[in-house]
Amino acid sequence: MSAAGEAREAALAPFTVASLEAVEPFDVSSFTNDDAFELGVIASMLIRERGLDLAVEIVLGDDTVFRAKFGDTDTGNDPWLAGKAALVRHFSQPSLLVRRRFEEAGTPFETLTDPALDHTTMKAHGGSIPLFVQGALAGTITTSGEPDTVDHETSADALAAYRTAHTGGQVRRSARVSARPTPTDPPHREH
Secondary structure, three states: OOHHHHHHHHHOOOOOHHHHHOOOOOEEOOOOHHHHHHHHHHHHHHHHHHOOOOEEEEEEOOEEEEEEEOOOOOHHHHHHHHHHHHHHHHHOOOHHHHHHHHHHOOOOHHHOOOOOOOOOOOOOOOOEEEEEEOOEEEEEEEEEOOOHHHHHHHHHHHHHHHHHHHHOOOOOOOOOOOOOOOOOOOOOOOO
């Protein structure tokens, strides 16, 4: 963790379930490899401007389209990138939101014994956010290396900057029903 990351974490307002649920999902009519690269460049610029030690990865389907590492990040961040993204693919929700829901319910994710949840491959820590195309889960943006709230903020800010560059900040209202699983609901997967 960098000094800049510690300072950002201290300055952040707490991410609550309500505040995370209030953010409209990133849902666009199309998202190509070129778009993923552009999003990765935006995230990289934010990371460098903020002086953060972060790795960033954009995955579409099963294909890693963009990956960059800054500061002290290294191969040790790879399992975290993969684990946070696996959690997002499982729940179709930002990884920090999934974590906060379980914490709010009094059951930390790591203590769950559901056989559908593989704790060796899924990491309930902030930093990964789903990318939807016309309501279907198409991929993820994931960051790793700083406190999970800073990881989440960086991914969310990169998506907001991308959205502003392409739509003037207008949010596309998705036709998909935004069912938000609770810790007692069965896992929701979109294929």
